[in-house]
Amino acid sequence: MTDDTTDTPATPREALDQLLAGNRRFTGGTPRHPNQDAGRRADTAYAQHPFAVLLGCSDSRLAAEIIFDQGLGDLFVVRTAGHAVGPEVLGSIEYGTKVLGSPLVVVLGHDACGAIAATRGAVENGTIARGYVRDVIERVTPSVLAAQAAGVSENDGFIDTHVRHTVDLLLDRSRELADQVASGRTAVVGLSYRLAEGSVRPVVARGVDLPAAAARATAPAS
Template sequence: MTTKTPSPTPREAFDLLMSGNQRFVAGTPEHPNQDAARRTETAPVQHPFAVLFGCSDSRLAAEIIFDRGLGDLFVVRTAGHVMGPEVLGSIEYGVGVLGCPLVVVLGHDSCGAVAATRAAVADGTTADGYVRDVIERVTPSVLASRAAGHTEDADFIAEHVRRSVDLLLDRSRALAEAVADGRAAVVGLSYRLVDGTAHVVTTRGLEEAAGTAA
């Protein structure tokens, strides 16, 4: 009979996630929970320790860059990590139903959605179809970053991550209450494609973790 491991605290979940990223960066991944035994264990039920809401970029595979396996992360991904009702519902499911104590908003450098939005704001160009919707959702972040005088890609990415965290908590009462009650924390991270490191941009409910980024 399998005994369920007690859920980690938000801080423990954050440390578990970041230790995996450190292994990935160092080139010493352990590839945990990726064998047949884990497959069998998680077939009837899942107990992920974090919701990972990130960009759909092909270079941002969550289980790889955080060295995790089956049943560890509840992953939600959209281009530019833009959110609509389906995204909010998925994140609330991860926290409220699955009991995840940590929600991560994961941005990254060289983000195509942010680059396209910067171009659209600068010269008035736009995209066709639903890509236009993605650009419209990223536009407030780009405008705020420009208003602050930013010119570097890293600053635009960080601003978009911060605004995504704020928007998530503003729109999801369930998540905001979980953070206020200490049952969950939300962390915004920015990932660097070249070296594989994930850096803390902002935290809600986990302020003491802000200095522990890789």
């Protein structure tokens, strides 16, 4: 562990670049483990200024600070199974952007997502989950239905559709967040994570342009 620190990004572009750079360090086996020492712990004890809000899946393999090589106080993380969105999630994201001033919101999906698999099974077989798992499946169902209607058959297609749907849902449901994006203060970006490789792939962006290489990688085939 090192005491290496970096300047806090002030714009959506800077925040996205810092996240993607951290993921490259993670996948390349050269993490810096920034902002994880005793000094950082003391500095953040009474105030936090995270540069990104991250809405991710609760999957145990999706630890945001590790896969993006960040530290204490860098990310304001909200996690639910299948990154399902309810009022408490919207309120948490608005708190991160409006109160804490984060210039970036990231929706992080991933391959082998159990929530998407369970939802696909429920839709295809007509099964009904018990307990509150049913609520998660109901929140993911619109994404699965949209993917099916578009003729999607590959797992990556279902994941990308759900990430895009979640980004759109945040902006549709939260007037506060939509206004921040419209003003240029905040951006919302959807990423997809590959568990085996450890890498993230941009899926969609609102309020910021994707890096050129990422934009080419996510462009639909002609």
